[in-house]
Amino acid sequence: MFPSxxxxxxxxxxxxxxxxxxxxxxLVQEGEKWIKAVAESCxxxxxxxxxxxxxxxxxxxGGSSQNGVPVFNNETAFLIxxxxxxxxxxxSITALLVFLSILTSRFSEQDFLDHLxxxxxxxxxxxxxxxTAMMVAFGATLFLVFCHQKFWVIAPIGGLAVLPIxxxxxxxxxxxxxxxxxxxxxxxxxxxxxxxxxxxxxxxxFFGKSNDL
Numbered sequence: 001m002f003p004s005x006x007x008x009x010x011x012x013x014x015x016x017x018x019x020x021x022x023x024x025x026x027l028v029q030e031g032e033k034w035i036k037a038v039a040e041s042c043x044x045x046x047x048x049x050x051x052x053x054x055x056x057x058x059x060x061x062g063g064s065s066q067n068g069v070p071v072f073n074n075e076t077a078f079l080i081x082x083x084x085x086x087x088x089x090x091x092s093i094t095a096l097l098v099f100l101s102i103l104t105s106r107f108s109e110q111d112f113l114d115h116l117x118x119x120x121x122x123x124x125x126x127x128x129x130x131x132t133a134m135m136v137a138f139g140a141t142l143f144l145v146f147c148h149q150k151f152w153v154i155a156p157i158g159g160l161a162v163l164p165i166x167x168x169x170x171x172x173x174x175x176x177x178x179x180x181x182x183x184x185x186x187x188x189x190x191x192x193x194x195x196x197x198x199x200x201x202x203x204x205x206f207f208g209k210s211n212d213l
Contacts, residue, residue: 040103098126124176124179
């Protein structure tokens with residue numbers, strides 16, 4: 001739409017913005033309910049992951065010696081546990097804060113255009129990373145405590161740890177892909193708007209038969 005048409009009114013004395021708001025009022029309400037439900041569920045999951053990995057960081061696998069040094073401090077699996085646990089903690093806290101920002105949003109039209117899709121995309125991605133890192137930390141803990149020096153046990157542990165991650169990816173991938181398209185790819189499409197051809201006759205449906213067109 002040309003900038004000059006933004007302030008024009010149709011036969012009902014409505015601007016394009018007023019018509020857009022009226023026509024999408026129900027859609028905004030339904031979108032608000034849906035995104036609130038998603039944010040509430042994901043924030044609960046992120047809070048649970050934060051609690052689990054924080055507790056695991058305090059009570060390290062194998063315990064600590066009298067000097068406070070972890071028993072498996074020199075093991076490679078313990079280093080994997082520490083790194084994955086820290087990554088899971090930081091990303092789950094990030095996801096929790098992102099979902100809380102969604103719940104406290106004003107849910108205006110501009111929020112649905114940029115803020116809410118971008119926040120939901122970031123929240124789901126960080127939640128996936130935190131879940132993956134938590135499962136890696138869990139697998140490293142099992143190897144340290146129960147499967148030390150038995151490398152043949154790593155395969156079934158790794159296979160079982162991949163299952164919840166795979167389910168999460170399969171179930172949430174369509175939503176994440178749609179959010180990625182709306183937040184990232186659509187921005188590149190806007191660059192071609194100035195090169196597109198505009199037909200003023202397309203506005204006759206909105207403005208009606210007017211001599212200005």
